[in-house]
Amino acid sequence: MFRETTINDIGCDHALDNAAAGFVMDEDTFRAFYERTARGLWAYLTRVTGDRTLAEDLLQEAFYRFLRASATYASEAHRRNSLYRIATNLARDARRRSLARAAATLVGDDIERVPSGLDAAAAEHRTDFTRAMTRLKPRERAILWLAYAEGASHSEIAEVVGVRATSLKPMLFRARRRLATLLGRAPKGEKS
Amino acid sequence: MKPVECEWEAEVLSAVLQSRWPERVDDALRAHVAACTICADVAAIAGAIDDDRETMRASAVVPDSGRVWWRAQMRARREAAATAGRPITAAQVIAFACAMGLLGACFGATSAWFQTELKKIASGVAGFKIPALLPSAAALIAGHGVLVLALAAALLLVPAAVYFTMFRD
Numbered sequence: 001m002f003r004e005t006t007i008n009d010i011g012c013d014h015a016l017d018n019a020a021a022g023f024v025m026d027e028d029t030f031r032a033f034y035e036r037t038a039r040g041l042w043a044y045l046t047r048v049t050g051d052r053t054l055a056e057d058l059l060q061e062a063f064y065r066f067l068r069a070s071a072t073y074a075s076e077a078h079r080r081n082s083l084y085r086i087a088t089n090l091a092r093d094a095r096r097r098s099l100a101r102a103a104a105t106l107v108g109d110d111i112e113r114v115p116s117g118l119d120a121a122a123a124e125h126r127t128d129f130t131r132a133m134t135r136l137k138p139r140e141r142a143i144l145w146l147a148y149a150e151g152a153s154h155s156e157i158a159e160v161v162g163v164r165a166t167s168l169k170p171m172l173f174r175a176r177r178r179l180a181t182l183l184g185r186a187p188k189g190e191k192s
Numbered sequence: 193m194k195p196v197e198c199e200w201e202a203e204v205l206s207a208v209l210q211s212r213w214p215e216r217v218d219d220a221l222r223a224h225v226a227a228c229t230i231c232a233d234v235a236a237i238a239g240a241i242d243d244d245r246e247t248m249r250a251s252a253v254v255p256d257s258g259r260v261w262w263r264a265q266m267r268a269r270r271e272a273a274a275t276a277g278r279p280i281t282a283a284q285v286i287a288f289a290c291a292m293g294l295l296g297a298c299f300g301a302t303s304a305w306f307q308t309e310l311k312k313i314a315s316g317v318a319g320f321k322i323p324a325l326l327p328s329a330a331a332l333i334a335g336h337g338v339l340v341l342a343l344a345a346a347l348l349l350v351p352a353a354v355y356f357t358m359f360r361d
Contacts, residue, residue, distance in 0.1 A: 022268055022272060023264075023265070030257070030261055031257040031261060034257040034260060034261075035257055038252075038254040038257070038260075039249045039252040040249060042248075042252045042253075042254050043245060043248035043249050043252060046248060047244075047248070056253075056254070056255070059254060059255075060255065060260060063260055064260075064263075064264045064267060064268075067264050067268070068264075068268060125243070126243075126244065126247060129240050129241075129244050144237070144241060145241065145245075148205075148237065148238045148241040148242065149241050149242065149244070149245035169196045169197055170196045173196035173197070173230065176233040176234065176237055177229075177233055179236075179237045180232070180233040180236040180237050183236060183237065183240060
């Protein structure tokens with residue numbers, strides 16, 4: 001299960017006065033869900049796309065499509081999985097549409113901006129990490145982020161990125177190997 | 193076949209995320225990680241990703257939830273209105289095109305001079321003699337310039353109107 005699933009609002013989906021917009025979710029439920037998920041989703045999209053501005057656009061589009069889907073969910077985890085699946089598909093489509101742009105940004109322009117308040121060593125680690133991440137394939141970035149930043153289970157990751165659960169373990173293994181190698185922390189003699 | 197997961201993986205991950213790795217874990221776990229590629233990779237990357245997650249979330253600039261909700265509602269209503277209006281627009285365009293066709297057919301069937309001119313143009317086209325067409329076309333424009341221009345404009349404007357109403361979204 002994804003981390004920070006602390007507020008259980010199962011059963012709060014009432015079709016109120018949103019019929020004109022076609023939303024199943026009411027405003028209060030949506031805003032509470034947004035507050036719980038938006039920052040994490042933005043971080044995920046930024047890491048997967050390598051572009052902060054694009055991540056913000058995709059974030060809004062993902063929430064819009066999530067609302068328009070008009071689906072009801074059995075749990076907060078299902079709802080969150082659905083949102084991340086929409087976001088992952090949007091990121092994939094955006095990359096297909098503008099491969100050249102993605103390549104330009106993945107070299108690392110504004111994503112390497114170091115937030116103020118970090119000391120020199122932390123800033124250097126962050127820059128190294130960003131560079132290593134940008135050298136991974138988008139799907140590798142997605143599954144690593146979901147596994148280790150979002151704490152998602154293998155079945156949840158498989159559902160979000162659209163692969164079979166049985167295929168995920170070797171994919172995760174290879175992605176982990178590559179990132180560890182790029183970070184220079186792989187055990188000797190094990191470089192992939 | 194090379195193993196891709198390890199039974200100690202979850203324990204290593206837990207130790208890293210709770211900042212117990214590497215000082216505050218059992219010697220057995222440390223020894224295992226030293227010998228296991230899978231767990232060594234988990235120990236190497238999990239902390240880095242978690243640190244990055246915290247930094248990214250802290251520096252995230254996301255739009256206000258109220259603004260996102262309001263925009264989504266406006267967009268959904270706009271799209272719903274466009275979808276609802278589309279069949280009416282299509283019916284209007286089809287009706288207009290039918291009326292124009294009927295008008296043209298009546299005009300062509302009842303106008304002797306138009307049939308004569310049309311035959312001249314047709315014979316000119318059949319002979320592939322473009323210069324021969326010019327006098328006929330010039331006579332047609334000179335005699336009925338306004339009508340010819342109106343028909344030409346309709347031929348250009350109707351497809352453009354159909355395009356913009358049906359496909360602009």
